[in-house]
Amino acid sequence: MKKIVNLFFLLFSLSFIVNAQVYTLPGLPFALDAYEPFIDAQTMEIHHSKHHAAYVSNLNKAISGSAMEKISMNDLLMYASFRSATVRNNAGGHYNHSLFWEILAPTTAQKPITSELQTAIINQYSSLDSLKILLNQAAATRFGSGWAWLVVTPEGKLAVYSTANQDNPIMDISKERGIPILGIDVWEHAYYLKYQNKRGDYLGAIWNLINWGVVSDKYAAALNDPLLKELEKDNWLAIKEFHKVMAQTFHPAEENNLAPLRTRSGELYAKAILLKNSTPPASANNDKVQEALSRLEKQCLDIHTLVQKPAKNEVAKDALLFEKITKAHDIFHEVEGLCHD
Numbered sequence: 067m068k069k070i071v072n073l074f075f076l077l078f079s080l081s082f083i084v085n086a087q088v089y090t091l092p093g094l095p096f097a098l099d100a101y102e103p104f105i106d107a108q109t110m111e112i113h114h115s116k117h118h119a120a121y122v123s124n125l126n127k128a129i130s131g132s133a134m135e136k137i138s139m140n141d142l143l144m145y146a147s148f149r150s151a152t153v154r155n156n157a158g159g160h161y162n163h164s165l166f167w168e169i170l171a172p173t174t175a176q177k178p179i180t181s182e183l184q185t186a187i188i189n190q191y192s193s194l195d196s197l198k199i200l201l202n203q204a205a206a207t208r209f210g211s212g213w214a215w216l217v218v219t220p221e222g223k224l225a226v227y228s229t230a231n232q233d234n235p236i237m238d239i240s241k242e243r244g245i246p247i248l249g250i251d252v253w254e255h256a257y258y259l260k261y262q263n264k265r266g267d268y269l270g271a272i273w274n275l276i277n278w279g280v281v282s283d284k285y286a287a288a289l290n291d292p293l294l295k296e297l298e299k300d301n302w303l304a305i306k307e308f309h310k311v312m313a314q315t316f317h318p319a320e321e322n323n324l325a326p327l328r329t330r331s332g333e334l335y336a337k338a339i340l341l342k343n344s345t346p347p348a349s350a351n352n353d354k355v356q357e358a359l360s361r362l363e364k365q366c367l368d369i370h371t372l373v374q375k376p377a378k379n380e381v382a383k384d385a386l387l388f389e390k391i392t393k394a395h396d397i398f399h400e401v402e403g404l405c406h407d
């Protein structure tokens with residue numbers, strides 16, 4: 067009997083492990099037919115309970131048992147270029163659709179736009195109608211499947227972007243970065259049953275369902291979201307390029323392998339020059355950062371000069387090389403630290 071009880075508890079515990087779901091499908095805020103006549107109930111049902119549900123289920127499967135179970139959705143998206151296509155597509159699919167359901171509402175349930183967002187739109191686009199035209203152009207010209215976005219950029223401005231498939235502007239694979247506050251799904255699954263190939267008609271109708279009150283809340287939240295600063299730094303491509311070569315030469319050196327540094331010291335110096343000549347993100351574009359970047363460039367030149375110099379004593383040369391790359395690594399982290407201030 068005791069064995070049977072133990073077996074029962076084992077199976078009971080295992081069922082939790084097997085069924086552990088990091089992400090869950092959010093419910094739709096309104097009844098399926100509440101979006102009629104602009105989006106039909108059957109499209110809403112299939113879109114939500116089949117397509118979105120599949121993204122959630124596939125994402126959970128893809129990250130199951132990996133370190134990705136413990137990291138945030140923002141981190142999954144931000145470093146999408148390092149993830150598998152399955153994680154990238156399904157994390158994007160889950161994030162994008164969750165936002166889509168939030169910003170859609172039947173006319174009677176919509177909240178008005180706030181004066182803050184309205185002012186920002188008028189300042190940048192002269193009117194809400196002009197912005198809608200730009201978003202519709204982005205959506206209409208997206209070849210194949212994808213999304214049109216209104217985002218808050220790292221500079222705190224509004225911008226209209228479009229991405230393919232289930233990508234979005236939080237991802238590092240997107241050239242244009244920002245926090246989405248409004249997204250229009252232009253996959254055929256979003257409109258085909260009612261509109262068939264007439265994407266333009268769907269794009270004309272969707273504005274009847276946009277809840278500008280929710281978009282306004284998202285605008286205010288995005289302006290204060292620490293993710294905005296992360297995106298700004300992540301957009302500084304020259305520092306990412308330098309970091310890559312630094313990591314691939316310094317870390318082997320820490321394990322007494324100076325070969326990568328010897329063969330790539332010229333590349334490291336070239337990346338340091340490019341970094342010094344690049345434009346840092348606005349919040350890090352100051353004298354302290356520029357001064358540290360000058361020191362970094364000089365240190366990398368020192369390293370490259372030493373590598374090229376014939377040595378009487380190889381052991382002493384290696385020790386000096388390690389000292390110099392360690393100092394370059396310290397200066398690099400000093401730059402990163404200044405950017406975080």
Ligand SMILES: [Fe+2]
Nearest residue numbers: 117251253256
């Ligand atoms: Fe969709």
